[in-house]
Amino acid sequence: MNIENYVETKYRELLLNLNTEFIDLYTWFKYPKLEEVLATLHFIIINSFKKMNERLPTKEYTAHFWADPSRELLKAIDLSIGLQQALKSSTYSFNIDPYYIKLFTDSRKFLCTSLGSEIPPHMDKVELYFTSPIFVTNNPITVVSGLDKINFELKPIGEGSYANVYKYKDTFYQKWFVLKRAKKDLDNKELIRFKREFEQMKEFHSPYIVDVHRFNDTSNEYIMEFMDCSLYQYIEKNNSKLTKPQRKSLLNQVLKAFQYIHSKSLLHRDISPKNVLIKLYDDVPVVKVADFGLVKIPNSDLTSINTEFKGYFNDPALILEGFDNYAIVHETYALTRLIYFIMTGKTNMDSINNTNLKIFLEKGMSSNKQQRFQSIFELTEAVKYF
Numbered sequence: 001m002n003i004e005n006y007v008e009t010k011y012r013e014l015l016l017n018l019n020t021e022f023i024d025l026y027t028w029f030k031y032p033k034l035e036e037v038l039a040t041l042h043f044i045i046i047n048s049f050k051k052m053n054e055r056l057p058t059k060e061y062t063a064h065f066w067a068d069p070s071r072e073l074l075k076a077i078d079l080s081i082g083l084q085q086a087l088k089s090s091t092y093s094f095n096i097d098p099y100y101i102k103l104f105t106d107s108r109k110f111l112c113t114s115l116g117s118e119i120p121p122h123m124d125k126v127e128l129y130f131t132s133p134i135f136v137t138n139n140p141i142t143v144v145s146g147l148d149k150i151n152f153e154l155k156p157i158g159e160g161s162y163a164n165v166y167k168y169k170d171t172f173y174q175k176w177f178v179l180k181r182a183k184k185d186l187d188n189k190e191l192i193r194f195k196r197e198f199e200q201m202k203e204f205h206s207p208y209i210v211d212v213h214r215f216n217d218t219s220n221e222y223i224m225e226f227m228d229c230s231l232y233q234y235i236e237k238n239n240s241k242l243t244k245p246q247r248k249s250l251l252n253q254v255l256k257a258f259q260y261i262h263s264k265s266l267l268h269r270d271i272s273p274k275n276v277l278i279k280l281y282d283d284v285p286v287v288k289v290a291d292f293g294l295v296k297i298p299n300s301d302l303t304s305i306n307t308e309f310k311g312y313f314n315d316p317a318l319i320l321e322g323f324d325n326y327a328i329v330h331e332t333y334a335l336t337r338l339i340y341f342i343m344t345g346k347t348n349m350d351s352i353n354n355t356n357l358k359i360f361l362e363k364g365m366s367s368n369k370q371q372r373f374q375s376i377f378e379l380t381e382a383v384k385y386f
Helices: 003-013 023-029 032-055 067-086 098-108 188-203 231-238 244-263 328-344 355-364 376-383
Strands: 063-065 094-096 117-119 135-137 140-145 148-153 155-159 163-170 175-182 212-216 221-225 276-280 285-289
Touching: 003 032, 003 067, 023 032, 023 155, 032 063, 032 067, 032 135, 067 094, 067 098, 094 098, 148 163, 175 188, 188 212, 231 276, 231 328, 244 285, 244 328, 244 376, 328 355, 328 376, 355 376
Parallel strands: none
Antiparallel strands: 063 117, 094 135, 140 148, 155 163, 163 175, 175 221, 212 221, 276 285
């Protein structure tokens, strides 16, 4: 299912009734239209049950509930349950508050779409949620601190091929962390690859690699260092004001990261400005490489002939050559493209006025692999002439 299209459909169904009174309860979704849909459903549900409360409690008798609010409430309940089911395997999954899911189940038994509804006997007044969400995240994380277990709310911030990514604030440390959780539909080989990514990153000890902290085998997830943005986002936002020395600083940090990675006889294989992250300090942005899910380890049996081609900065020739044949010349090809992006803020390489940069690109992306940079150190030397 296309999640964005589904949410758009529900948004349009509610377009004439959109209401943002309760939107502050749903900002953790970081998806404006979904937040508006949930806030509107919350408003309709509360408003409908507020009208029903005029007929409650019923005690030993039944009570008539008017036709219009009956239809509105039944539609809102059906939309809420349908939305919860549709999003249950996505980054935006949520649960319905236990009190309200029982209320929905009981109400569906007597609500009618015409002529009003008969409220059954012994129904009490409904508790109306004005400051609490009806739709709640089903993605908490439990952190053990000493003898205590503390739950923190997860806020979705992205997703990749293998995992959904969330952030949460640890109230003990007063610090943000990131949780990377494997998707539920991964096969065994993909889960092994996912855990290997954590294990490989845990072995690193470099200021230019994102730190990882703990792996949970039960839920197939791990905690990692929070980063402020990707290199792509940072350059997109600041491209018009970045000086050449600032660009060179970012570039040199990237090179140091890959000098370290290659010193471990590893190839990243998924180089892009979205997989290089930025930690913003008061005096300097620090580059850290992430996303080692496709890392090539010598003698590993996880890189098979059928491994899918990934990475939008990768050499297109790999589609025919096979991703299992990825080598250092493919890594320097992707790094050449990344360096060009850092220095220019562009991915389009049609018009290049800088002669040294043009020579650098022609060598780094040459169709003749023997002419490409044969090591990270050769590439580093070439950068000095920018």
